[in-house]
Amino acid sequence: MEKWLIGFGALIIAVLGITVAALLRGSNQITENNATISNQEDNKMAETNQNNNKSLVVYFSRTGENYGVGEISVGNTAMMADYIAEYTSADKFEIVSVKPYPNNYQETVDIATEERNSNARPEYVGDIDIAYYDIIFLGYPIWWSDMPMIVYSFLDNHDFSGKMVIPFNTHEGSGSSGTYQKLQSELSGATVRDGLALSGSTARTDSGKRQTLNWLKDLGF
Numbered sequence: 153m154e155k156w157l158i159g160f161g162a163l164i165i166a167v168l169g170i171t172v173a174a175l176l177r178g179s180n181q182i183t184e185n186n187a188t189i190s191n192q193e194d195n196k197m198a199e200t201n202q203n204n205n206k207s208l209v210v211y212f213s214r215t216g217e218n219y220g221v222g223e224i225s226v227g228n229t230a231m232m233a234d235y236i237a238e239y240t241s242a243d244k245f246e247i248v249s250v251k252p253y254p255n256n257y258q259e260t261v262d263i264a265t266e267e268r269n270s271n272a273r274p275e276y277v278g279d280i281d282i283a284y285y286d287i288i289f290l291g292y293p294i295w296w297s298d299m300p301m302i303v304y305s306f307l308d309n310h311d312f313s314g315k316m317v318i319p320f321n322t323h324e325g326s327g328s329s330g331t332y333q334k335l336q337s338e339l340s341g342a343t344v345r346d347g348l349a350l351s352g353s354t355a356r357t358d359s360g361k362r363q364t365l366n367w368l369k370d371l372g373f
């Protein structure tokens with residue numbers, strides 16, 4: 153075969169090869185660009201959800217000696233509060249007593265009894281303006297078949313009208329002890345949704361976390 157013909161053939165093959173490579177690269181770029189666009193859209197949706205969400209988790213929870221689960225540095229209700237805030241991207245406000253409850257269980261029980269008998273409104277540290285939020289998750293342990301009095305302090309200090317309140321609580325056998333209905337009558341201008349009650353020990357387990365997330369999914373989060 154003539155040399156020029158071999159050279160020409162090689163040239164054609166090289167040009168074809170470059171064209172095919174360029175086409176392939178182009179199609180990869182399109183795929184990559186589409187992936188980028190869809191990631192950007194996902195991010196935008198996540199941002200919109202966060203902005204529309206305007207959810208707040210308010211909770212009271214005690215650390216120290218606990219009757220059911222021993223010595224704890226994160227309270228049972230605080231565990232649930234964390235699952236909820238993490239899943240819904242909600243802000244968090246912890247109700248912390250100005251006068252800390254003792255580490256000792258029995259001493260706390262004595263103080264709680266006194267607070268309940270005197271219908272006290274214990275002071276808490278700082279505060280949060282709830283006006284910005286549409287949805288307020290409210291968490292507490294059951295104390296004497298009711299919410300701790302310091303939770304009533306928070307309720308008294310805020311206007312819940314127009315808010316959606318979603319309660320959650322931990323306990324050692326009392327369930328929610330009628331507190332969700334109580335909340336609805338306390339906060340007449342708010343809509344109180346059905347809450348989730350977990351035993352203190354369950355709240356600390358994977359199962360407790362799963363139950364909390366399933367409950368949130370059922371609520372539409």
Ligand SMILES: Cc1cc2nc3c(=O)[nH]c(=O)nc-3n(C[C@H](O)[C@H](O)[C@H](O)COP(=O)(O)O)c2cc1C
Nearest residue numbers: 213214227228229293294296297322324325326352
């Ligand atoms: C003062 C006090 C009273 C309590 N009263 C009840 C009660 O009436 N019913 C119940 O099921 N659990 C009762 N408990 C147990 C707590 O509800 C339970 O340990 C809860 O998980 C504690 O949550 P925390 O770790 O978030 O504070 C009481 C605990 C304390 C300290």
